[in-house]
Amino acid sequence: MTTETLPLARGKLTAKAPLAPLVWFKSGGPADWLFEPKDADDLAVFLGDLDPAVAVMALGLGSNLIVRDGGFPGVVVRLGKAFAKVEAIDATTLRCGGGASGILVSSTARDTGIAGLEFLRSIPGTVGGFVRMNGGAYGSEVKDILLEAEIVLRSGERRTLPLADLGYTYRHSELPAGAVVIGATFRGRPGEAQAIQAEMDRISANREASQPLRSKTGGSTFKNPDGHKAWALVDEAGCRGLTVGGAQVSEKHTNFLINTGAATSADIEALGEEVRRRVKAKSGVELQWEIQRVGVMK
Numbered sequence: 001m002t003t004e005t006l007p008l009a010r011g012k013l014t015a016k017a018p019l020a021p022l023v024w025f026k027s028g029g030p031a032d033w034l035f036e037p038k039d040a041d042d043l044a045v046f047l048g049d050l051d052p053a054v055a056v057m058a059l060g061l062g063s064n065l066i067v068r069d070g071g072f073p074g075v076v077v078r079l080g081k082a083f084a085k086v087e088a089i090d091a092t093t094l095r096c097g098g099g100a101s102g103i104l105v106s107s108t109a110r111d112t113g114i115a116g117l118e119f120l121r122s123i124p125g126t127v128g129g130f131v132r133m134n135g136g137a138y139g140s141e142v143k144d145i146l147l148e149a150e151i152v153l154r155s156g157e158r159r160t161l162p163l164a165d166l167g168y169t170y171r172h173s174e175l176p177a178g179a180v181v182i183g184a185t186f187r188g189r190p191g192e193a194q195a196i197q198a199e200m201d202r203i204s205a206n207r208e209a210s211q212p213l214r215s216k217t218g219g220s221t222f223k224n225p226d227g228h229k230a231w232a233l234v235d236e237a238g239c240r241g242l243t244v245g246g247a248q249v250s251e252k253h254t255n256f257l258i259n260t261g262a263a264t265s266a267d268i269e270a271l272g273e274e275v276r277r278r279v280k281a282k283s284g285v286e287l288q289w290e291i292q293r294v295g296v297m298k
Contacts, residue, residue, distance in 0.1 A: 007049030011037040019072065023062030024124070026216045027265045029071025029295060039082050040152065040182050047180075048156020050075065056154055056178040057294060060126035061101065064133065064219050069265045070296035077180050079128060088112040092189055093147070098128035098182040102135075105186070106200060115191025117145060118199040122207050124219060128181035134168045138203055143168040147185040154178030171223050171290055212250045216259035221272055222287040230287060231255035234275055237282040244271040257291075269293060 006013065017034030020026050037043035047056065055074030059065070079099030086096045086108040094114065096105050102120035105127065109117040119140040123130050131149050134142050148162045153176065167174025175181070207213060222230040234240070234254040242249045246263030249271065250256040257268055276287045 005051070006033065007046050009035065009037065009046045010039075010042045011035060011046075017076070019059070019062075019067045019076065022059060022078070023065050023067055023218075024216060025062075025066060025218050025259050025263070025265065025268060027069070027259055027263055027268065028067030029069050029265075029298065031072040031074070031076040033075045034078060035075050036078050036080050037082075040158070043077065043180060043182065044152050044156045044158050046156075047152060047154060047178075050156075052154070056180070058098075058128055058132075058180045060099070060129040061124060063124040064129065064291050066218065066265050066269055066291055066293045068269070068293065068295035069298035072295040079126070079180075079182065083128075083182055084126075088114070089185075093185060093187045095185050096127045096183060098126065098131075098150075098180065098184070100127045101125070102127075102130065109186075109188055110193050110196040110200065113191055113193055113196075114188040115196050115199075116140075116188030117186060118196060118203060121200045122203045127184050131166075131181045131184050132173055132175050133171055134166075134173055136171070138206075141168075145186045145188060147187050149181055149185075150183035151175065151179045151181050158182075210253055212252045212256050212258055215250065215256075216263075217250070217256050218268075218291045220255050220290050221257050222255055222276075223290045225285050225287065228283075228285060229255075233279045233283055233285055233287065237275070237278040239275045239278055242271065242275065244268075244274060247271040249275060264298075265295075266297065 014034040016030045018030050020028050058077045083097040083099035086100050089095050102123040106117050106121040119138045122137040123135045146163050150160050224230050231254045239249045240254050241251050245267030246260050247267040248260050250258050
């Protein structure tokens with residue numbers, strides 16, 4: 001793709017854009033194009049005019065993602081400040097932009113006396129990402145609070161989907177490939193700001209104590225299989241501290257992989273596959289990736 005073959009856009013288009021600085025693992029190759037739309041209309045028109053054969057991927061904070069070393073052959077959409085607004089629309093409901101962080105959503109809920117959204121404080125991503133993945137933590141999931149999601153389809157069509165149309169299961173939705181979540185409406189329950197803050201503090205302290213938050217990581221690597229905790233299966237298979245190249249299974253929390261400094265995405269993905277192999281051999285359980293892996297091998 002060249003600038004001449006791309007649709008006109010009011011937002012920012014960057015060719016051969018490095019993605020490693022934008023993802024938590026700090027590894028991986030560039031995107032053919034990085035598109036930061038000016039607003040929802042800009043995104044819809046751009047996608048509608050873009051060659052349907054071109055792959056499109058939305059990128060939030062890059063916390064649950066391995067971008068392979070060959071980069072992403074297509075357009076990566078990154079939602080900026082225009083999509084990061086959060087506002088209360090009544091005593092228990094928030095309307096949130098797809099680029100708003102979990103921290104901003106939970107803090108706004110606290111400030112407006114809305115309880116039940118505290119768990120979003122612990123999800124290191126944006127509304128778009130955790131709506132797509134049915135993100136969850138500490139006993140709650142997005143499906144428990146979502147009323148509807150506003151999306152732009154790969155065709156450029158804008159739609160508002162109620163909860164029932166998202167097909168949520170554990171860490172999965174039926175949102176079509178290439179669709180970009182540009183907003184969501186969440187409903188909590190009435191609460192006291194002080195109690196909400198106390199719960200957010202408890203969650204933050206728990207995460208700090210149990211997860212390698214100061215490392216280059218990607219969050220939880222594997223989904224919890226039915227009846228099991230992924231970290232326990234990884235530990236029992238003797239994988240704590242296991243390394244491949246510059247990638248390591250965290251000593252602090254074995255369901256986290258970390259980039260110790262110079263890991264390639266190939267190192268990280270190979271380590272994950274070796275962990276899966278060892279867990280299967282030890283327990284018979286086949287772990288499923290929770291981290292998304294995109295792009296092409298180098």
